[in-house]
Amino acid sequence: MDHMLTLLLRLWPFVFLIIMISAQDNVCLRPEMAANIEMDGLQRYFSPGVEVALSCKPGYTSLLGPRKIVCTIRGEWTKTKFMCIPKMCPSPDPPSNGELYYEDTVYQSTINYTCNEGYVLNGASTVMCLASGTWSAPTPECKSVSCGLAPIPQFGMIIYDRLIRGGTIDYGVTGTYRCRPPFALFGNARAECTASGKWTETPECRQVSCPPPENINEGFMSVSLKEEFDFMDTVNYGCNGDYVLEGNLQIVCQQNGNWSEKPSCKAPCRVDIRRGRILYRGRKLWIEDLQPNKLLHGEIVSVYCKDKAGKCGYAVSTQCIDGVLKIPECFEEPSGAAYNLYANTLPSEIKQC
Known part of the structure; x- marks a missing residue:
């Protein structure tokens, strides 16, 4: 019994409120607010004739009206076109030597700032449109690095x-x-x-230093007598007699402590035919007139071959390579009689192909 009495005493305020509400013909429930609209207080029930003032949440501004609604005797609120739209911040300007990225300038929108390469941002890299309609920070600067x-x-x-x-x-x-x-x-x-x-x-x-350089076969070098050579020191080479230097005349002490590649001396060649005519340095010579019988490495000489079908002669070139001169296979050395008595029939003397 005592328990039931205690429970009734606790519920009495709510029972009284229900009785009071029921005693009234019609009451208005707390109105449902459209987005971004608010009203003061926490009251849930309103008697007919009560006016309620509407306002915009921070960051929003009012549009149309009226700003007040009234509870009617039917328990309904009067109609209103009152609405709130986001406040706008001023259009931003890009920083000199930089760029900005944003989608809108309304309340709570953000701007991201970046600087071009070679410039550094001085200020906030991200700013937000505040409820006051201003940006949270001024436009930053892009200062050169x-x-x-x-x-x-x-x-x-x-x-x-x-x-x-x-x-x-x-x-x-x-x-x-x-x-x-x-x-x-x-x-x-x-x-x-x-x-x-x-x-x-x-x-x-x-x-960096290099050891003393080595000489080359059939050659010589111009070098001072010392045990070590410094980085970028040079040594010049030359060849004896009729030998020809192939490669760089000069070697240099390199960064790795080694000398650059040495040149080499290439041997001369002999034109190894006893009878015939050759084409050498733009002149046709009988082989016995080549005095001395010697070609330097790299030089070119031509011998004459015969096209038997066409009954004509033609010159074939060959080159002296380090003491070796290959005679073309088409060359046929004439007999002594043909060479001495019928020289005008040799491939070098007949009609040329």
Whole structure:
């Protein structure tokens, strides 16, 4: 019994409210608000004749009207076209040397700012349209990236590609590193002030030496007598007598401590025929008139062959290669009688094909 009494006492306020509501003919329930519209208080039931003021949530502005609705005796609210639309922020301008990205300029819209390569953003990279109709931060600046003077390796230097004034260097400026002899450069010789405001990796200057160079067969070299040669030191070569130098006249001590490729001396050749006529240096010569009988390496000489079907002669070239001169297979050396008595019938003397 006591339990039931306690329960009735607790429910009494709600029972009284229901009785009071029922006592009235019609009441209005709390109106359902359209998007972004609000009203003051938390009251849930309204008597006929009660006016309620409508307003816009922060970040929105009113459009049309009226701004008030009234509870009628039928328990319904009067009609209104009142609506709230988002506030707009001013159209943004892109930063100098940068870009912006956005879809709209209404309340809670955002703008993302970026800078072109070689520039760094000074300010907010993202801003939002506030309830006040203003952006959360001013347009940022894009300031050009700069580096200090390029670091110099020990025993080295840098040569900039353009005139530098002061201690600040703009993004994109480049230069070339060099080392003072006898030091060699290890790493990238080119330097650049990058978009991060830092220089590319600095190379090193290391001392390099080469052992005494070796001589070449049938040749000589011009070199001072010393046990070590420094980086970029050079040695010249030459050949004895009629030998011909093939390759570079000069070798150089390289970065890896080795000499560049040595040249070689190539031997002369002999035209190994006893009878016949040859074409040498633009002249037709009888072989016995070639004095001395010697061709230098790389020189070309022609012998004469016969086209028996066409009954005509033609010249075939061959080249002296390091002491070897191959006589073309078509060449037929005449007999002594034919050579001495009937020279006008030789392939070199008859009609040429």
